[in-house]
Amino acid sequence: MDRIPILKLGSALLVTIQVDMHDRLATALQEDLTEKIVSARAKGVLIDISALEIVDSFIGRMLDHIAAISRMLDAETVVVGMRPAVAITLVELGLSLSGVKTALNVERGMDLIRRRLIETEAADGAGDE
Amino acid sequence: MIARPQSNLLAATLAEQGTTILSVWSDRLKKSGALASGRIREAELQTQCRTVLDLLTPAVKDGVDAAQPAFAPLRDFLADLSRSRAVQGFTPSETATFVFSLKQPLFEAVSGTKGADPTDVMRTTWDVTQLVDALGLQTIETFQKSREETIIRQQREIAELSTPVVKLWDGVLALPLIGTLDSQRTQVVMENLLESIVSESAEIAIIDITGVPTVDTLTAQHLLKTVSAARLMGADCIISGIRPQIAQTMVHLGVELNVVSKATLADAFALALKRVGRTVVAVKARELPAS
Amino acid sequence: MAPVTSDRMEVRSSDDVVRVRQQVRARALEVGLSLVDQTKIVTAASELARNMLDYGGGGVATIEVVSDGIRRGLRLVFDDQGPGIADIQLALKDGFTSGGGLGLGLGGAKRLCNEFSIDSKPGEGTRVTCARWK
Numbered sequence: 228m229d230r231i232p233i234l235k236l237g238s239a240l241l242v243t244i245q246v247d248m249h250d251r252l253a254t255a256l257q258e259d260l261t262e263k264i265v266s267a268r269a270k271g272v273l274i275d276i277s278a279l280e281i282v283d284s285f286i287g288r289m290l291d292h293i294a295a296i297s298r299m300l301d302a303e304t305v306v307v308g309m310r311p312a313v314a315i316t317l318v319e320l321g322l323s324l325s326g327v328k329t330a331l332n333v334e335r336g337m338d339l340i341r342r343r344l345i346e347t348e349a350a351d352g353a354g355d356e
Numbered sequence: 357m358i359a360r361p362q363s364n365l366l367a368a369t370l371a372e373q374g375t376t377i378l379s380v381w382s383d384r385l386k387k388s389g390a391l392a393s394g395r396i397r398e399a400e401l402q403t404q405c406r407t408v409l410d411l412l413t414p415a416v417k418d419g420v421d422a423a424q425p426a427f428a429p430l431r432d433f434l435a436d437l438s439r440s441r442a443v444q445g446f447t448p449s450e451t452a453t454f455v456f457s458l459k460q461p462l463f464e465a466v467s468g469t470k471g472a473d474p475t476d477v478m479r480t481t482w483d484v485t486q487l488v489d490a491l492g493l494q495t496i497e498t499f500q501k502s503r504e505e506t507i508i509r510q511q512r513e514i515a516e517l518s519t520p521v522v523k524l525w526d527g528v529l530a531l532p533l534i535g536t537l538d539s540q541r542t543q544v545v546m547e548n549l550l551e552s553i554v555s556e557s558a559e560i561a562i563i564d565i566t567g568v569p570t571v572d573t574l575t576a577q578h579l580l581k582t583v584s585a586a587r588l589m590g591a592d593c594i595i596s597g598i599r600p601q602i603a604q605t606m607v608h609l610g611v612e613l614n615v616v617s618k619a620t621l622a623d624a625f626a627l628a629l630k631r632v633g634r635t636v637v638a639v640k641a642r643e644l645p646a647s
Numbered sequence: 648m649a650p651v652t653s654d655r656m657e658v659r660s661s662d663d664v665v666r667v668r669q670q671v672r673a674r675a676l677e678v679g680l681s682l683v684d685q686t687k688i689v690t691a692a693s694e695l696a697r698n699m700l701d702y703g704g705g706g707v708a709t710i711e712v713v714s715d716g717i718r719r720g721l722r723l724v725f726d727d728q729g730p731g732i733a734d735i736q737l738a739l740k741d742g743f744t745s746g747g748g749l750g751l752g753l754g755g756a757k758r759l760c761n762e763f764s765i766d767s768k769p770g771e772g773t774r775v776t777c778a779r780w781k
């Protein structure tokens with residue numbers, strides 16, 4: 228069975244969704260990501276959806292799930308590259324993806340995660356003193 | 357209409373008297389002032405008439421129902437003709453007259469056929485009336501439709517022209533809206549803004565509505581949907597210049613949440629710069645170039 | 648109003664939902680819908696085809712290019728012989744789900760189309776029809 232590859236990018240994981248998602252692929256991705264966040268001690272998960280021509284409530288729910296799982300494992304999820312037509316449609320559908328952060332592209336998404344890392348490290352450091 | 361292959365009076369008339377019909381028809385057109393506007397030259401009009409007759413002649417062999425496939429080439433030609441006339445600025449009646457003026461020459465030709473059975477002539481005259489009416493109506497309809505298409509296209513173009521997205525800084529866009537916002541215009545404008553966010557990789561977009569006197573509920577909703585869509589794409593919107601009345605509309609909608617707003621475009625720009633990590637500071641007196 | 652073209656597609660698996668989306672996209676392009684409108688109708692199709700699969704035990708999607716003489720459009724019909732929907736108003740409400748979904752499919756699809764109707768009898772099945780005009 229085909230799976231969606233997960234790349235390690237510094238302290239983050241990068242998932243690029245390029246295919247039309249179906250159930251098995253979505254389930255497999257959630258499982259793989261959960262394991263990889265722990266094994267790679269990732270602090271962030273970037274999901275690049277710039278290739279997706281639509282996002283329906285099924286994919287929306289998957290993104291929300293991934294974000295919720297990541298949060299529990301102390302990693303931040305950033306959805307990057309959503310196309311304008313997809314965003315307009317998603318708003319009309321009623322999906323706000325309030326649990327995820329968003330960024331224009333992978334680079335900006337990495338910036339977000341790095342910034343969060345610095346902030347949490349500073350806070351943790353302050354607590355230790 | 358029932359096809360009457362047994363009666364070929366019309367087909368025969370067209371085949372035998374085609375040349376006469378053509379010249380009577382184009383004379384009538386010229387007399388009715390078809391060339392007066394100067395939008396079409398005589399040669400072109402002549403060609404159009406000839407083409408209509410050339411397409412009509414084979415079509416009527418099996419009947420006079422203009423909806424039949426045999427009439428398809430003629431219908432297509434008339435559709436093209438009325439579309440191009442709509443663009444060239446002909447009036448609807450000029451275009452309709454072109455088709456309807458074919459009736460008289462056909463009547464004359466049919467009744468002038470030697471040795472024709474009077475009942476046959478009468479029936480054929482009726483057929484001609486029905487047929488030309490059908491073709492004429494179709495021509496008007498196409499004409500009307502192309503006019504409507506032109507209007508819709510122009511409305512869209514105006515909406516786009518009247519609201520340019522401007523780049524204020526690297527990563528900061530502004531959309532200064534001026535005039536009444538209806539929901540159609542808002543939609544076009546907002547789509548443009550979202551496209552520009554991608555092409556400029558803008559993190560922040562300022563929607564300035566200082567120049568907008570009022571917004572209706574639907575428009576306010578479009579504005580807010582745009583803010584949400586921009587967020588999904590990874591950009592933030594700031595709305596500036598909201599008038600008291602508009603603020604009320606928005607609150608009535610229950611949508612004061614989540615929208616960052618500033619009193620003026622300048623305030624919004626200052627906030628935007630801060631967000632992209634810049635500040636505006638006054639140059640100290642001694643750093644000013646000597647004048 | 649007779650359709651210009653009509654495609655009939657069985658929906659029995661999640662791969663079929665993907666195929667329905669692709670066919671709707673192709674027809675939407677053919678009709679000349681704008682990119683945003685294409686995206687809207689394809690998303691609606693995805694929601695309705697998936698409902699048919701999840702709740703209706705699978706069914707048939709019909710994709711029609713239609714014309715009212717002036718405008719062209721796309722009409723989609725989703726037919727299943729599943730348990731039906733007892734309370735259509737409730738099912739349409741945002742957030743209502745009987746299957747652990749987000750409950751946005753029916754209401755969302757309605758907002759994404761120009762025309763929308765649900766015809767359902769408990770025990771007999773469900774038919775959802777929607778259309779988007781150019």
Ligand SMILES: Nc1ncnc2c1ncn2[C@@H]1O[C@H](COP(=O)(O)OP(=O)(O)O)[C@@H](O)[C@H]1O
Nearest residue numbers: 698702703738744745746748749750751752753
């Ligand atoms: N084809 C169908 N057959 C039976 N019930 C349906 C069908 N489509 C939708 N429903 C019912 O309507 C509810 C709402 O559907 P929807 O808005 O798509 O949300 P979701 O799929 O997330 O549950 C479903 O949970 C289900 O109970």
Ligand SMILES: [Mg+2]
Nearest residue numbers: 694698748752
């Ligand atoms: Mg659903």
